[in-house]
Amino acid sequence: MTIVRLTRQRQAVLAAVRRSQEHPDAAHVFEEVRRDLPSISLATVYRSLEALVREGQIAKIEGAGGPTRFDGRLDDHPHFICQHCGAVIDLDIELPDLKAMITLPGLRITSTQVQFSGVCGDCSQPNN
Amino acid sequence: MTIVRLTRQRQAVLAAVRRSQEHPDAAHVFEEVRRDLPSISLATVYRSLEALVREGQIAKIEGAGGPTRFDGRLDDHPHFICQHCGAVIDLDIELPDLKAMITLPGLRITSTQVQFSGVCGDCSQPNN
DNA sequence: GTGGTTGCAAAGGCTTTGCAGGCAC
DNA sequence: GTGCCTGCAAAGCCTTTGCAACCAC
8 A cells, every 4th residue: 555645735736626616627726736836747736636536535527528627525416517618516416326226236336426517507698 | 500411421430339339439439430431530530429429319428537438329328437447338227307406596407417437347356 | 513521630638657856754 | 765756848648620622412
């Protein structure tokens, strides 16, 4: 088992993801972390994000159509993805136990993802 | 409204995706279609897949960790994604109406995706 | 005939990797 | 001191795009 070191870079990446409400991608985390650690590299941000996902400290959101997004919230909640502006919105609803509905034997399920897509309220405005 | 032309290439791409049980990515569709149309290009495969998704003839599966996969089944069904071998497996279960549970106003929802990930039966074998 | 479509090649965006120096433990 | 971690640069992978020729309608 590899020991994970708590470097300043990794702490800053974790803090940035937790602080953000926008489900940032690597580039956004990079910009944010750079304010405190101007010399951090994008590669380190990618490596830190990967490590944090592996440790279960943050969650990965794929399927938003662009770069991978990250989520500091660890509870199981669905997302809405706006196909127009790319926004990822947390949906605070209580989901039924979908995992329990699976009858196919042999699968070891470690995570469940529920995603809705469409157009968000802002993008539905006629002036957009 | 743009008229969509039924070229041999596009028909072959659609047929390949429908025929496959493995939720192929663009490269696999390319290999498959090439048997009948040896001169088809990968770019055409990408453009055809995009057009077919836009028309609603096939579905896109993101979040498998690698390249985008495609699904010839149009009914709403969840997928299981094996993190070890990358297999995408159809789950034939009846999902509750998740869309109806969303209380946040203003969202125009056009699609719902439910994905489970973990390790499939084959990859759970001790000799793997 | 017209305009969407194709094949080719090149470019593009996002992410990963090799390496030498640095730092947490 | 040891071995993971970092920054830099380069490479990698997947996907998109410009262009001239082509073909479905």
